[in-house]
Amino acid sequence: MLxxxxxxxxxxxxxRFSLANERTFLAWIRTALALLAGGVALDQFATRLGPHWVxxxxxxxxxxxxxxxxxxxxxxWRSNExxxxxxxxxxxxxxxxxxxxxxLLAAAVIGVLxxxx
Amino acid sequence: xxxxxxxxxxxxxxxxxxPGLQPERTALAWNRTGLSFVANALLALRAGNVxxxxxxxxxxxxxxxxxxxxxGLGLMRRAQLGRGTGPAAPPTWMLGATVLAAFVxxxxxxxxxxxxx
Numbered sequence: 001m002l003x004x005x006x007x008x009x010x011x012x013x014x015x016r017f018s019l020a021n022e023r024t025f026l027a028w029i030r031t032a033l034a035l036l037a038g039g040v041a042l043d044q045f046a047t048r049l050g051p052h053w054v055x056x057x058x059x060x061x062x063x064x065x066x067x068x069x070x071x072x073x074x075x076x077w078r079s080n081e082x083x084x085x086x087x088x089x090x091x092x093x094x095x096x097x098x099x100x101x102x103x104l105l106a107a108a109v110i111g112v113l114x115x116x117x
Numbered sequence: 118x119x120x121x122x123x124x125x126x127x128x129x130x131x132x133x134x135x136p137g138l139q140p141e142r143t144a145l146a147w148n149r150t151g152l153s154f155v156a157n158a159l160l161a162l163r164a165g166n167v168x169x170x171x172x173x174x175x176x177x178x179x180x181x182x183x184x185x186x187x188x189g190l191g192l193m194r195r196a197q198l199g200r201g202t203g204p205a206a207p208p209t210w211m212l213g214a215t216v217l218a219a220f221v222x223x224x225x226x227x228x229x230x231x232x233x234x
Contacts, residue, residue, distance in 0.1 A: 021206070043230050060231065
């Protein structure tokens, strides 16, 4: 299991691209952890902000999105590495606009709750 | 086309490695990831303390270890890359362990939020 097939196929990419890919993976993990921290902080500290179930829903949503990003981070790293080994273009991802929408929605809901408090 | 079983020939990318900036940036990326783990660890420790949930406090402690491990992995990667030989991509277990730690944090957070809702 340690010597996965794809690591021996294609050509070794420019090492700088491999390292950039690794740092991109870590950036996704940090994004996931930031979303998680945001969700947990909402649940923990926003005690006087509107109906509690709204905050719980946002918190769970953010935590779930975070979990998805964790798995996606590895899959994306792997897919990028394989694409580089075979000199193919890197695929785009729908997750980035999804992330923007999710963050925007969360911020909008919290903004509304702050306004009607 | 695909050089399977061709481990004896060093990849051409190795001949153009720069003296140390890329490994340093990669190690720093691991450090930043470790800091993200610390932030989540502090939230978990606080939540576990205030709500008296031993398993949430336990998660917080685990995340602190995870943060230390992330720093350690950064040092390991820097040493690996500094040698200038071998593939540039990190071993899968490093990425898998990072994903697992973050994923466990997400799942535990969802459980704690639902439990206390």
